[in-house]
Amino acid sequence: MDDRLSETNDDTSLADDTYRLILADILSARLAGGSIVQQRRLASQHAVSRSPMRHALSRLEGEGLLVRNEKGVLCVRVVSLKDYLDSLTMRMLIEPTAAALATPHIADPELERLSMMLDAIDADLEPDPEIVWQFDDALHSCIADNSRNAFMKATIGDMRRYTTIFERQMAIVRAKPGVTEHRAILGALKARDAEDARKAMTEHLDAVRQGVLTNY
Structure with a gap:
């Protein structure tokens, strides 16, 4: 060379x-x-x-x-509440569809790995916030990747940057955010039920939105 x-x-x-x-x-x-x-x-x-x-x-x-x-x-950049809500709105428009599209494509070993990560977080009374964020990123990135839509993947990635920055800078942070909703998403993916995956992702993102507005 x-x-x-x-x-x-x-x-x-x-x-x-x-x-x-x-x-x-x-x-x-x-x-x-x-x-x-x-x-x-x-x-x-x-x-x-x-x-x-x-x-x-x-x-x-x-x-x-x-x-x-x-x-x-x-x-x-300072991510304002409006920036956050606008980004989350975009995610709510796209990410449930990404979850439905990804349902047939995510390999069983990957779903098992994600489930084990979530189980460990749930079993820990005070989980390391960095591990919680690693799981969150792993799950949502896995769904975006397996949607097999490059434009959807790019948009989800961009919007998640803004929502992540805002949520990580909030003064009030839940120790185990979204465990129940994340478990519902993984359950739907394991069952290969696209519509349940779409519904579970919608409910998860709506719960995130309500939680932030309550604690802001």
């Missing part, structure tokens, strides 16, 4: 890795909404050079997760 091509591939890979690191910081609220983004500090924190960090931040700005304030300084 040409050395220059190898260097280009390495640079692209490092930029992608850096992008994923900063995205994870934003989604987990380690970089909270309104935080000023300091390129040099982030590069030092993640042990990368400023070039891949610059590319990662530019990409996140293009995706709307980073914005410029009135002084032109790069900041983490």
Whole structure:
């Protein structure tokens, strides 16, 4: 392989890795909404050079997760309640259909893995919030992937970013959010019942919406 091509591939890979690191910081609220983004500090924190960090931040700005304030300084976007509700409305329009479409395609071992994750959360009196979020992401991503509709998958992924950021920054967080609804979704998927999966996802997202409005 040409050395220059190898260097280009390495640079692209490092930029992608850096992008994923900063995205994870934003989604987990380690970089909270309104935080000023300091390129040099982030590069030092993640042990990368400023070039891949610059590319990662530019990409996140293009995706709307980073914005410029009135002084032109790069900041983490503040997800408002309206942003959250609008994003959740989009999910409620699309994700129940994604669940129905995914029903025949999700492999049994994957459903069993997700069920074991949920069982462990349910059995733990005080589950690690990070594990709860990992399960939530795994289930909803699995459904989006197996909908076999690239546009639907992309939209769900984009909307889940905003709802995740908002929910993770709420002062009031349930220890075991959505266990009952998630179990209903998994039950419908295991039974290969598309309409029950659609119904269970609708009820889950409506419960999420009501819970946030109650605690906001």
